[in-house]
Amino acid sequence: MQIFLPLKPPVVIVGDYEEARDILMRRCPREFDRSKLLSDLLQGALPDAHIMLRTDDTFRGHRRLLQDLMSPSFLRDVAAPNIYTQAYQLVRLWETKARVAAGRSFDASDDIFKAALDAVFGFAFGPSWPHSALQPTIDAMGELTGTSGEHRHDVENSPVAFPEGESDEVVAATLGLIAAVEKVQGSLSMKLTWGLLSLTPTLRRARRVRDAYVVKALRDAADLVNQASGHSRRLRVASAVDHMVLREQKMADNAGRRPDFFSSAMRGELFGFIVGGHDTTSTTVAWGVKYLADHAPVQDRLRDALHSACLPAKTQRRCPSAVEILALRAPYLDAVIEEILRCGGTTPGLDREAMVDTQILGHAIPKGTTVLLLTQGPSIRSPPMRVDDHLRSATYVSSAKGAGHGRSWSDHDPQAFCPDRWLVPSQDPHGQTMDQHVFDSTAGPTLAFGLGPRACWGRRLAYVELRLYLVLIVWNFHLSACPPELSSYSSIAGVTSKPKQCYVRLTKLGL
Incomplete structure (x- = not known):
């Protein structure tokens, strides 16, 4: 269809999957490339990041700075430990809230949002990063006194409200920039709206704080690189910023130039991790807890699959470690994650x-x-x-026959939440169908992540984050369905399409 908006050229919307697949995989970037729409939306919060660039030499230069950040070794050794720490913080906070709520619902969206922000902070800046979005809430919960009844409402189905702490300057500025994107989304002229917002003291201050902490992180990483080279020893990479500085140093050496650790590309890509990696993960986890709570058989089957796949942790009555979670061979876990991505519609x-x-x-x-x-x-x-x-x-027409042509969920209701659609019978080396099922x-x-040359660059990181968060949540809690008035599947448009309501009713499970 074609839609006409005031003050804007027409926009064509393509609903057919096969046509979308053809455009993304075979006709990009020669016929179709990244539009100006995303850059107009994010320009005021995220300047000069590859996600908004056309597929040209500048884009490729940005991507070279990020080379190997999505490698299995970096995700396993650097990203996962930082993400796991923050996911475990969320579990501990929810243990306290579940005890106080005593079977009542509470709003989980802010907790998920801030925990995901801390996770991406850890990925970007390393374990020594001093700023936490979730810690003020944890501190505020620690100050609660008395019995759970004192914090409950009189109305039986009303949610329990919990106190929140005050964010520090860095976290507040980051959250403010992300919130500004939501204000711009849907406006008649996003450029004009950004221009007006740029006149406000709040946005100007948020940008100053952002620039200051990004530059400081780059300077600290550059100092470590210089110290390591001065002592003829290899720098231990503990974050994305460490890796980017090393990449820039290597590219500069190869080109016979001085490294520019504070270029617009370096600063834009580093903050790009925060905006791109945080909102998408938090939104998908929020949709995930809703679907799991409303589909108890799926949740129970997933928990049984996790226990079977990680017997040492179950036997020792402990949470599985980050290493164990990444190594899990649990097809049903992969299927649940893929189905949450399909149904949630984060993008x-x-x-x-x-x-x-x-x-x-x-x-x-x-x-x-x-x-x-x-x-x-x-x-x-x-x-x-x-x-x-x-x-x-x-x-x-000329593409290989059978390469996805006419694919549909003909054997499964496409509107239903059904992870089994991603499980197919396994086959032995001779092509014979076997009894067990594997994830496909x-x-x-x-x-969910697009397709082709401009598919989501952070896809592998997203799967790592979702695996760690969902395993720890399902391992530690039973999620019960919330009252209907707290269970809407309506969404809010921002950087992502997030649920309007994300309430949870949690029961702590014995390990």
Whole structure:
């Protein structure tokens, strides 16, 4: 369909999964590339990060700075321990809240949001990072006195309200910049809205604080690199900023130039971890706890699968470690994560711009047209559309037969939350079907992370984060369904599409 907005050129929305797949995988970036839509949305909070750039030499230079940050070794040895620490903090906070709430619901969105921010802080800046978004809430909970009854409401189904501590300057500035994006989202002119917000003391201060802590982190990492080279020893990489500084040093040496540790690209990409990696994870975890609470059989089966896959932790009555969680061979865990991603719709649309005059399903698309590809559309969350192949592009027609053509969830209700759709019968080396089932990420259509050359760069990190958070939550708590008035699946548009309501009713499980 085509929509017309005031003061804006028309926008084309593509609902058909096969056409979206063709555009993303075969027609990017020659015919379609990143649109200006995302840069208009994020420019005031996230300057000069590769997520907003076209696929050109500047984009490729940014990506070289980030090379190997998504490697299995970096994710296992550097990212996972930092993320696990923050996920465990969330578990400890919820243990206290569950005890005080005594079976009542409470709002979990802020806790998840701040825990994910701390996790990405740890990934970006390392374990010695002194600022915590969640710690003030933990401190405030520690100051509660008396019995749980003193903190309960009179109305039976009303949620329990808990105190929150005051965020420090760094956390407040970061949260303020993310909140500003939500104010800009949906405005008639995002550039104009950013211009008006830039006149406010609050946003100006938030930007100053952001720039100061990003530059300080880069300076500290550069000092460590210089000290290590001066003593002829290898620097132990403990964060993304350490890795980026080392990459810049290596690229500068190879090019015979002085390293620029404080370039716009270095600063933009470092803060990009915070904006891009935090909101997406927190939103997906929020959708996840809602789906698990409302689908008790799925939750119970997942917990049994985790216990079976990590017997040492279950036998020793302890939480599994980060190493154990990443090493888990639990197909049902992978299936649950994939289904949460499919149903949650953290990113409801993928933006592209026509780089040349082209066509979509037989319709002329002029150069410069913004195209939105639905991630929750037909074939993914509803039955597929009927489209004549003669309307499709030459790249679709000439692509290898059987490479995903006509994929749909014909054997499963696409509207249902059903992790089993991602499990397929395993086969022995001779092609014979076996009784056990294995996880197959290609079992059916999904666009949770996009596809093709501009697919989500942080996909591997997101899976690590989701695995650590969901395992620790399900291992430690039973999530019960909340009252209907607290269980809406309506969403709020911001950096991501997050649930309007994310309440939980928790029962602490014995380890």
